[in-house]
Amino acid sequence: MLIIAIVAVAMIGVMVPSVFAANLVTNNYFLEVAEEPERYTDSNVKLSGQIVVKQIFENSVSYIFTVGGVTNSNNDQIVFYTERTHQEFFEDDCLVIEGIIQGTTELTNKKYVSGWDVPYIWLDDYTEIDCLEALYPTIAESTVSQTQHLGGAKVTIEKVQWSDHHTRILLTVDNTSQNNELTIYQSNSVLIQDKTQFDSEGVCCSIDYLDNSIPYGTVAKGWWVFEYTEPESFEIRVNLYERTDNWMNNEDYDMNFFINSIHYVFDASTIPIPNPVKSNTEDYVDPPFELKQRIADYMTSQSITTTISPENIIFIKPNSGIPGCEEDDSCLFNSVTEIEVGQTVGWVNFDSVVHAITSGTISKISEAGTVFDSGMISTSEDLENSFYLSTFNAPGTFDYFDKLHPWITGKIIVNSLFGIASFVDQSKDPQHYIDRYNNEPKYKEWFHENYSQYSSIYQAVGLEEPVAVVEPVAVVKPVVEYISEPTVEVASTSNCGTGTESVNGVCQVIQTEEKSSKGGGCLIATATYGSELAPQVQQLRELRDNQLLQTKSGTAFMGTFNDIYYSFSPTIADMERENPLFKEAVKLAITPMISSLSLMENANSESEVLSIGISVIMLNLGMYLGVPAIVIIGIKRKF
DSSP: OHHHHHHHHHHHHHHHHHHHHTSEEOGGGHHHHHHSGGGGTTOEEEEEEEEEEEEEOSSEEEEEEEETTOSOTTSOEEEEEEETTSOOOOTTOEEEEEEEEEEEEEEEOTTOSOEEEEEEEEEEEEEEOOHHHHHSOOSEEEOOOEEEEETTEEEEEEEEEEOSSEEEEEEEEEEOSSSOEEEEOGGGSEEEETTEEEOBOOOSSOOOBOOSEEOTTOEEEEEEEEEOOOSSOEEEEEEEEEEOSSGGGOEEEEEEEEEOOOEEOOOOOOOOOOOOOOOOTTTTOOOOHHHHHHHHHHHHHHOSSOOOOGGGEEEEOTTTTSTTGGGGTOSEETSEEEEETTOEEEEEEOSSSOBOEEESOGGGGGGTTSSOBOOOBOOTTSGGGSEEEEEOOSOEEEEEEESSSTTOEEEEEEEOSSOSOTTOOTTSOTHHHHHHHHHOHHHHHHHHHHOTTSSSHHHHHTOOOOOOOOOOOOOOOOOOOOOOOOOOOOOSOOOOOTTEEEETTEEEEOOOOOOOSSOSOOHHHHHHHSSTTSHHHHHHHHHHHHTGGGSHHHHHHHHHHHHHHHHHHHHHHHHHHHOHHHHHHHHHHHHHHHHHGGGGGGOOSHHHHHHHHHHHHHHHHIIIIIHHHHHHHHHHHHO
C-alpha cells in the first residue's frame, strides 16, 4: 500500500503541470493577464519581446521585459528572474521567454509617483529572436524565397511578414562582382498592391535594416519595412546601381518580384482562464496618505508659486475613460472637493488614456472653461504633463467635467476664509445686502470701514461674484482727408560718411550683394533621376563639395556657373516633371556627362582641379559638339 501511495503522489506531481499547460498565455492575450495579473497565477506564458531593464541581485537577476504587440503601453510588461549562474542577457536583447506566473511584483516610474503590479516568472526556457519579429508579432507570412541575378547583383527575397502595424521584407543582396560597388535604396524601390503604392514605415527600437552600400565580395542581409498592407499578393520593384571603374560600364538594375503563397500564422493558444474572483473589499478605496503626500510634494516642486495640500488632490482612476464608472461615482477619487479661498486643487491622471478637465457642465457647454481648463492631461508616462493645478481665489461652487469623457464629473466647493459676515441675517435674501451696497453710498462706506477683510460684498454674504461682461462698443472712425506731402528738394552735395551714399539727397547704407558659390540643389539631375538620394545626384553633390569648393579656381567657377545654371534650370526641371518623354531625353543627354565627371574625383589640389577640369570640359565638348559635327559632315559628303 505504501508503494502504491508513493506512485500515486508521483503521478499527481507529473499530471498537475500538464493541466496548467493548457492555460497558455501568448502575446495575443497578454493584455487580459496584465490587467488582472493576480488572477493568472500558475498560468504558463510563452511571450516574445525585448529586455528594457536589467537588475542584478546577490543570488538572482531580474529583467523587465516589454511584450511585443500589446498596444496599451501601461500593461505591456512582465518581469522574469534567473539565477546568477544562468545565461546572462542584456538590455535590448529580444527573446521568446517561457515560464509559469508565480505572482505579481510592483514596478514604479522614475519619479515614484505611482506604482503598478505586473506578473513575474522564473525563466524555464528561452529562444533568441529578431527584434522586429519579437516586438511586432507575425500574423501572416510568405516564406517562398525568390532570387534574381543581374550583372554583379544577386538579390533574394528570403521572406515577407505581416504584423498588425506594418509589412516587412527580409532581403539578401550578394555582390558577386570582382571590384564593383552596389548601391540599393528602399526610397528608390516601390511596393505596389492593387495599383496603390505604399511608403516605408518607421518602427521602434533597434532592428537590422538592409545596408544601402554593398562592397564587392560581400553579402548584406536586412529588413525593409513598409506601411501596413493586406496579407495579399503584391509586387516589389527593387532598384540597384552598380558602379564600376569605367563610367561607361555603370549599370542601373530594376528587379520585379511578385509575392504570393501567403498563409496566416495561427496562434495555437486559447484565451487564458483566470483564477476565481476573490472578494476584495479594498477595491476603489481612497489612496493612502503617503501616496498623496508624495504626489503633492512633486506637484509643488513643479510649480513656481503654488503649494498644494495632499487633501486637495483629485485622482483620475484607472479605466475611468470607459463608460460605467459614473454609475457608482467611481471615476474619480475625491470627486467633491471642499477647499478654502486661495487654495489650489490638483488633478492627477492614473488612467492609461489622456483626459481634459474643464469648468462647467455638459448641459451648458457654451459656458465651459470660463473658470479653468486643463487642456490635455497626459498619462503617467509623460510625468511632467500628467497633472493639472488650479487656484481658486473666490468662494463658490464650481462644477467641472471631462471634455473627452463627459461622464466624468465633479465639484469644487470653495469656502470663504472668514465665513459669512456677522451682520448678515441668513434668513434674508443675500441680494438685499447687495442692493443696499450698490444703491446707498453711506452703506457702502460703512461696509468697507468695518469689513475690510472681505474682498467684496458678495464674499461677505456668501455668493459668487458675477463675471462682468463687457459689451462691445461701436467705434465710428472719422473720415480723414489725405493731402499729399510737399516734396522738398535737397541739394545733391550731401556729405555722407564712410559706408553710406547719397540717394535723392538722403544718406543710406551702401547695400552689397554676396553671391553664394555653393548654390542650391542639382535641380535638373534631381528631376531626371527622381530623387535627391539618387546615386547620380549624390555624385554631383560630392564633386561640388569635396573637389570644386575646396579650391579657389573651383569656387570661382561655381560662382559663375550658378549664375548661368539657376537662370534656366528651374524651367527645365518643371518641363521634365510635366513631360515624361522629355525627361527621358534629358536623362539620355546628361548621363554621359555625369559619368565623365567621375574623373574629377581624383582632383585634390588647385592644379589638379584646373588640369582635370579643363580635360573634362574638352571631353564633353568633343562628345556633344565634335562627334555630332563629324557625323553631319560625313552625311553631307555622301549626299
